[in-house]
Amino acid sequence: MDTPRTHTGRSPLQLAALVVGIVFLLVGILGFIPGVTTNTDELEMAGHGSDAMLLGIFEVSILHNIVHLLFGIAGVVLSRTWSGARNYLIGGGVIYLLLFLYGLLISHDSPANFIPVNSADNWLHLVLGLGMVALGALLGRARTRTRL
Structure with a gap:
């Protein structure tokens, strides 16, 4: 089975996974950068006691x-295939849901809030979960058979 490819050699589904992965990498890095993340001096390993806020909104x-x-x-x-x-x-979207x-x-x-999350995180997780599942399901349907 072949899939439609972009000029990068990746299918639209693979490109979407790559972009989502890169965004998560950037968010992970930005969570450690003072100025982008407020209260980095209060950044804890885990738990609700961490008062560091990514973009001043999301508890990290x-x-x-x-x-x-x-x-x-x-x-x-995983975007390679x-x-x-x-x-x-789809799996990542389910995890976020x-x-x-x-x-x-x-x-x-x-203490159950060991990640930690706040209300802004919760709504972002809902949007990410729905968006990732939708991308995986919709772009995943585009796989077509071609004759060799």
Whole structure:
């Protein structure tokens, strides 16, 4: 089976996974940069006690930033194949939807908020989850058979 390719040699699905992966890498890096992230002197390894805020909106910790970096690396690596890209987008989207539910169910001031998340994170996780699943499902349908 062949898929339509862009000028980069990647299918639109693979390109979407690559872009999402790069964005996660950037977010992971930006979470450590003073000025982009406020209160970096209060950046903790994990937990709701971390008062560092990416863009002054999203609560982050060292763990949270590392997860973004690893998620970004996974996207870049998995974008190399069509099935890897589809699995990354759909599977990653499901993970973010579960993270959205997790953020709704826990008290943000409790030890259960080890990631940490706040209301802005929760809504972003919902949008990311829905967007990634939609990209994986819609662009994944475009795979067509061609005759050799």
